[in-house]
Amino acid sequence: MATEMLAYIDRKSFIHELSGATKLIIFIMWSTIAMLTYDTRILLFLFLFSLVVFWISKIKIREVGFVLLFILAFLLLNNVAIYIFSPQEGVKIYGTSHLLFEFFGRYNLTAEQLFYQLNITLKYFAVIPAALLFIVTTHPSEFAASLNKIGVNYKIAYSVSLALRYIPDIQRDFRTIAQAQQARGIDLSSKEKLGKRLKNASSIVMPLILSSLDRIDTISNAMELRAFGKKKKRTWYNEQSFKRTDYITIILGLFILVGSLIITFYDGSRFYNPFV
Amino acid sequence: MKKTVIQFNNFTFKYDSQKEPTIRNIDLSIYEGEKVLIAGPSGSGKSTLGHCLNGLIPFSFKGDITGSLTINNQETSKLNIFSLSKMVGTVLQDPDGQFIGLSVGEDVAFALENDEVPRDDMHRKVIDVSKLVMMEDKLTSSVHELSGGQRQRVALGGVIVEKVDILLFDEPLANLDPATGQHAIKLIDDLHKALNCTIVIIEHRLEDVLDQHMDRVIVMDRGRIVSDSNPNELLASTLLNESYIREPLYVTALKYANCELNPSMELEHIQKLNIDSCKASLHQWYEDSTFKKEQPNKTPILEVQNITFAYEGKEPTLKDIFFTIQQGEMISIVGKNGAGKSTLSKLICGFEKGHQGKIIFDKRDITYDTIRERAEKIGMVMQNPNHMISKHMIFDEVALGLVMRGVPEKEIKERVEAVLQICGLYPYRNWPISALSFGQKKRVTIASILVLNPEIIILDEPTAGQDFYHYTQIMEFLVELNNQGKTIIMVTHDMHLMLEYTPRSLVLLDGELLADDTSVNILSDKEIVEAANLKQTSLFELARRACIPNPTEFVARFISYDKEVRNIGYRDAGIH
Numbered sequence: 001m002a003t004e005m006l007a008y009i010d011r012k013s014f015i016h017e018l019s020g021a022t023k024l025i026i027f028i029m030w031s032t033i034a035m036l037t038y039d040t041r042i043l044l045f046l047f048l049f050s051l052v053v054f055w056i057s058k059i060k061i062r063e064v065g066f067v068l069l070f071i072l073a074f075l076l077l078n079n080v081a082i083y084i085f086s087p088q089e090g091v092k093i094y095g096t097s098h099l100l101f102e103f104f105g106r107y108n109l110t111a112e113q114l115f116y117q118l119n120i121t122l123k124y125f126a127v128i129p130a131a132l133l134f135i136v137t138t139h140p141s142e143f144a145a146s147l148n149k150i151g152v153n154y155k156i157a158y159s160v161s162l163a164l165r166y167i168p169d170i171q172r173d174f175r176t177i178a179q180a181q182q183a184r185g186i187d188l189s190s191k192e193k194l195g196k197r198l199k200n201a202s203s204i205v206m207p208l209i210l211s212s213l214d215r216i217d218t219i220s221n222a223m224e225l226r227a228f229g230k231k232k233k234r235t236w237y238n239e240q241s242f243k244r245t246d247y248i249t250i251i252l253g254l255f256i257l258v259g260s261l262i263i264t265f266y267d268g269s270r271f272y273n274p275f276v
Numbered sequence: 277m278k279k280t281v282i283q284f285n286n287f288t289f290k291y292d293s294q295k296e297p298t299i300r301n302i303d304l305s306i307y308e309g310e311k312v313l314i315a316g317p318s319g320s321g322k323s324t325l326g327h328c329l330n331g332l333i334p335f336s337f338k339g340d341i342t343g344s345l346t347i348n349n350q351e352t353s354k355l356n357i358f359s360l361s362k363m364v365g366t367v368l369q370d371p372d373g374q375f376i377g378l379s380v381g382e383d384v385a386f387a388l389e390n391d392e393v394p395r396d397d398m399h400r401k402v403i404d405v406s407k408l409v410m411m412e413d414k415l416t417s418s419v420h421e422l423s424g425g426q427r428q429r430v431a432l433g434g435v436i437v438e439k440v441d442i443l444l445f446d447e448p449l450a451n452l453d454p455a456t457g458q459h460a461i462k463l464i465d466d467l468h469k470a471l472n473c474t475i476v477i478i479e480h481r482l483e484d485v486l487d488q489h490m491d492r493v494i495v496m497d498r499g500r501i502v503s504d505s506n507p508n509e510l511l512a513s514t515l516l517n518e519s520y521i522r523e524p525l526y527v528t529a530l531k532y533a534n535c536e537l538n539p540s541m542e543l544e545h546i547q548k549l550n551i552d553s554c555k556a557s558l559h560q561w562y563e564d565s566t567f568k569k570e571q572p573n574k575t576p577i578l579e580v581q582n583i584t585f586a587y588e589g590k591e592p593t594l595k596d597i598f599f600t601i602q603q604g605e606m607i608s609i610v611g612k613n614g615a616g617k618s619t620l621s622k623l624i625c626g627f628e629k630g631h632q633g634k635i636i637f638d639k640r641d642i643t644y645d646t647i648r649e650r651a652e653k654i655g656m657v658m659q660n661p662n663h664m665i666s667k668h669m670i671f672d673e674v675a676l677g678l679v680m681r682g683v684p685e686k687e688i689k690e691r692v693e694a695v696l697q698i699c700g701l702y703p704y705r706n707w708p709i710s711a712l713s714f715g716q717k718k719r720v721t722i723a724s725i726l727v728l729n730p731e732i733i734i735l736d737e738p739t740a741g742q743d744f745y746h747y748t749q750i751m752e753f754l755v756e757l758n759n760q761g762k763t764i765i766m767v768t769h770d771m772h773l774m775l776e777y778t779p780r781s782l783v784l785l786d787g788e789l790l791a792d793d794t795s796v797n798i799l800s801d802k803e804i805v806e807a808a809n810l811k812q813t814s815l816f817e818l819a820r821r822a823c824i825p826n827p828t829e830f831v832a833r834f835i836s837y838d839k840e841v842r843n844i845g846y847r848d849a850g851i852h
Contacts, residue, residue: 141378165378173663179627180664183651184724185680203666203676211662218373225330225366226376226387226434230358235392237377237385237402 006067007168009136015057019240020138020146022249027134028150029257034126037264038119039272046126046260054129057137064132075124079117083107090116096275112275119271140165145236154234162219170212177207280349281442281474282306282329287343289324289333298324299499302343308441311468311475313485313507316496317520317743318715325496326446326478328352331360348441361387365435369447371427372419376434380406380422381415384433391438401437408470409433409463424613425456429463436471443467445477449484450741453612453769454811461487480743482516483524483814486544495519507544512537520745522772526818529834530554532841533561546814551821558822567832575603577638577763578624578654578732585623585631593619594631595787601732606754606764608774608795611784612809617767620784621734624765626650638731651677655725659736661717664724670696670712671705674724681728691727699723699753715746719753732763739770748842751777771811775799776835783808796835800828 010016015023034046061068082089090112091097098111138146140161147157178188186200223229264270284304290297299321306312316322327333328345335357345352347363368374377383381402388398406412409429419427428448435443445464449457465488468475479485482493486507493510495503497519503510510516516523526546530537535554542548578601586592594616601607609617622628624635626647634643637653658664667673671692678688696702699719704712709720718738725733738754739747751773758764768774774781774795781798783791785808791798798804805812815834819827 139378141382176658177663179622179625179647180656180658181666182647183625183627183656184677184728185648185651186676187648187680206666207663210665211660214662215373218368218370219376221332221336222368222374223376223386224336224357225332225361225368227358227361227390227438228376228386230390231392233392234389235395235398237382237389237395237398238379239395 006064006135006164008138008140009059009063011058011137013056013058013137014245015053015133015137017245018249019242019246020142021149022146022242022246023134023138024146024150025250026253027130029253030130031127033257033260034123036270037260038123038270039260039264040115040119040122040274041272042260042263043119043122043126047122047129049256050126050129050133054133057133059133059136064136067132068128071124071128075121079121082117082120083113087113089113093271094273094275098275115274135164139238141238142236142240145239148234148236149239155229158228166212166215169215170208173211174204174208177204177211278307278309280305281308281347282476283344283346283349285344285346287328287341287345289328289339289341291324291337291339294339297340297499299328299496302501304494304501304504306474306476309472309474311465311489311491312477313482313490313493314476314478314496315480315482315485315493315521317480317745318713319498320496320519321499322478322480322496323446326366326444326476329442329444329476330364330366331355331357361440362438363440364442364444365438365440366444366446367428367431367435367448369450371424371431371451374431375419375427378418379415380411380417380419380430380433383419383430384411384415384437386434387438405433405437408436408467423456424452425459428452428456428460432463432467436467440473442474442476443471445475445479447479447741448477449479449481453809454484454771455806455809456613457481457484458487458811461485464488480521482521484811486524489544495521506539508539508542511543512539512541520743522744522747524814525772525834526814528838529558529815529818532834532837533557546817546821549818549821551818555822558818559824562819562824562830562833565833565837567829567836573602573604576600576636577603577605579636580620580624580633581636582633583620583623583631583635584633585619585628587628593787594623597633597784597789599782599789599792601763601765603731604758604761604763605780606758606778607766608778608781609765609767609784610769610774610781610798610808610810611790615784615808616787617784618736621656621736621765621767624650624734625654625656627656651728651730653730654732654734655728655730657718657722657725657733657735657738659740661714661721664721665709665717668708668710670701670707670709670720673709673720674701674727677724677728691729695723695727698726698756715742715750718742718750722753726757730762732765733757734765734767736767737769738766739768739773747773771799771813775813775831776839783810796828796832800831 030046033042037043087107091110093116094112096112099108100111101109103109143164144157144161147160148154181203182188186203188197188200192200282305284302287302288297288300302325314322314325324333327337331352333339334341334353341353347360352360375383376386384402384405385398388401403412406415409432411426411429411433414426422430448460452460461484464475477485490507493505493507494501495515502519503515511523511527527543533554535557537543541550580597580599583594583597584592585594597620609620611617619628623631626645634641636642642650665673667676674695675688675692678691693702696705699722701719701723709717712720738750742750754764755777766778778795781793781795782789783798783804790808791804799810799813800816802812813831815831816827819830824830
């Protein structure tokens with residue numbers, strides 16, 4: 001269903017067949033690089049590489065379209081905010097100032113600032129595909145097992161995966177509740193003023209919270225009755241043991257991690273400077 | 277003497293949140309290998325008793341315990357919930373809510389995972405157990421692909437995968453269609469024989485549970501045990517009526533016919549019943565009673581014409597549905613889970629769009645009306661009241677629809693108060709909704725629809741989870757609305773409801789309209805009953821076994837006679 005976002009998307013692909021833990025480890029390495037480096041070449045490489053991986057996974061852009069739009073909107077907001085609060089950040093970092101366009105005072109647009117913000121944007125672009133892929137190609141029941149495998153406490157791991165798993169159920173509840181409330185005359189369409197709409201939306205949120213609390217109550221009782229939390233460790237029915245491809249993937253990831261860090265810090269700065 | 281596995285001694289429990297104990301002075305022994313039913317109306321304390329057995333009390337729900345409860349000679353309050361779960365396996369009421377794993381195999385394996393069973397071992401055990409509950413082909417299916425009955429079988433598998441001594445079922449029949457319920461009871465019986473364990477079933481639908489033999493029935497009322505006997509003794513007594521548990525319909529019929537009932541007649545099952553001594557009285561009663569056929573009103577109010585509908589990218593859920601509902605009718609829509617009943621009611625209310633065919637209300641085509649426009653004429657009451665309630669106070673909740681329509685405040689007050697009167701909620705109008713019981717919440721949601729003054733009210737499972745007392749209250753309330761001219765459509769699994777309250781029924785099967793006939797005819801028709809997972813009424817079988825020439829007519833006469841008796845009964849009791 002189109003309404004289910006961030007749910008597991010079943011395909012046959014190399015990415016799907018990797019164990020969840022491998023994907024998680026790669027994802028963590030990927031974000032580490034993207035967080036640390038401002039080196040445009042590396043960011044570009046990461047971005048292009050993740051596009052290739054995305055293509056291999058056979059996931060269509062449109063299947064994650066909604067979330068993608070959501071993130072892009074935030075990215076835009078982020079960029080605007082950076083420009084408002086720190087319009088000369090690029091000049092400070094790169095040490096030169098190439099004026100492109102004159103507004104007034106400190107809001108004059110420089111090539112350095114543009115380049116700096118381009119790098120920020122690239123950081124997002126490098127991580128987004130990896131994050132989305134990890135979520136939509138890891139079977140939810142393997143999700144917890146893989147978190148646990150890299151050392152997360154299994155209770156926390158299981159809660160995270162339960163939360164993810166209930167997203168579709170809660171979306172379904174939301175739909176049902178919204179229908180019932182619309183029938184009583186609560187308008188959520190754009191015909192209503194924004195303030196009123198927000199108020200109206202609250203009449204859906206409240207039943208949604210109540211019915212979700214019900215759900216939590218039942219499931220936590222059910223889990224306790226079947227001895228969840230009895231021992232320090234647990235085994236996993238759906239855990240995938242590491243195969244050769246998993247080791248190769250992780251080694252490849254390590255190479256990229258180390259390589260990127262060396263290139264980034266080689267000249268003593270996290271920034272790649274094309275202006276000198 | 278058999279070994280005692282469960283022993284309550286003068287056991288009393290009070291929830292921290294309650295003033296009075298919920299169960300008091302319980303003395304009860306259950307022996308190894310027994311199969312026991314605990315019956316009782318809502319609030320009788322039967323679920324609380326179950327919670328005490330599986331350890332949710334006192335380990336999850338806190339409260340004060342006096343007296344003692346031992347399981348396998350160990351005092352439960354000195355154990356913990358995990359060691360109890362090794363002895364008592366619980367299948368909870370709601371098969372959806374207790375589905376923990378995402379796939380069948382994973383869910384069955386859950387307890388094993390927590391016990392650190394190695395993976396290979398675990399997979400082997402899961403396969404063994406899934407064979408026992410007949411789910412071995414579905415190990416990789418996800419919960420959403422399963423029917424209600426299958427989900428319950430998985431839940432059962434997840435419990436018996438650990439070797440438990442006692443199996444506890446909390447209302448196993450709620451949420452199941454009649455035929456699936458019958459299978460569930462049969463499966464429990466088979467497991468009882470195969471695993472040699474003790475079985476405790478908590479359920480108020482007595483007739484359905486007694487479909488298979490039970491060793492003992494314990495009746496609870498207001499926190500106490502009021503009866504502890506075998507089913508035959510219980511059914512021969514008058515105790516059931518006093519504690520608002522519905523007795524099997526054939527027993528009621530025997531009582532109406534003034535048959536002398538005694539425990540040796542094998543009353544527990546219609547097929548085992550020694551009917552010979554009753555035949556004469558039954559024939560006599562049949563001759564004496566009549567069935568007044570009501571002349572149906574012939575003003576169509578809702579016409580559904582050739583509706584076909586599919587959810588995006590799926591097979592059609594409804595195929596070419598055609599029927600007409602007359603003004604002032606009370607009608608049931610029945611069929612298996614997933615037959616398209618809910619979808620049909622959503623289409624009628626305009627919740628879902630994009631069907632082929634026409635919907636006509638009072639001679640006007642409303643196919644293209646919005647949800648809100650249709651809501652003026654057709655009101656929908658959802659199954660789960662929590663999906664509808666969004667305000668804290670009862671008055672505000674009922675007023676919500678009017679407030680949204682910009683009705684003047686004075687008129688709102690008048691209309692809301694009038695509706696609260698009708699629904700018997702007027703004394704509570706300034707109460708917070710959270711203080712209400714499930715049944716009362718249901719009435720609040722009915723009131724909040726009723727206040728908009730629709731011509732047609734559609735109710736999804738109006739009596740699900742209600743005991744006989746509240747069932748009767750809700751249904752009599754709906755009858756009253758019906759008498760005032762409202763047309764009432766109910767989506768239901770309850771065969772009693774269908775038979776007693778709705779003269780006509782629609783049967784859906786795999787998205788097609790299988791039958792549109794009187795409820796009596798439908799429930800007497802073996803082919804329809806089997807195809808649509810319904811259950812033939814035991815009255816029909818009673819009439820057949822008593823050699824009454826026209827069993828269908830017998831059923832019809834019983835229903836109209838019963839209605840009269842109960843109407844008088846309720847007026848006498850001052851309940852109505």
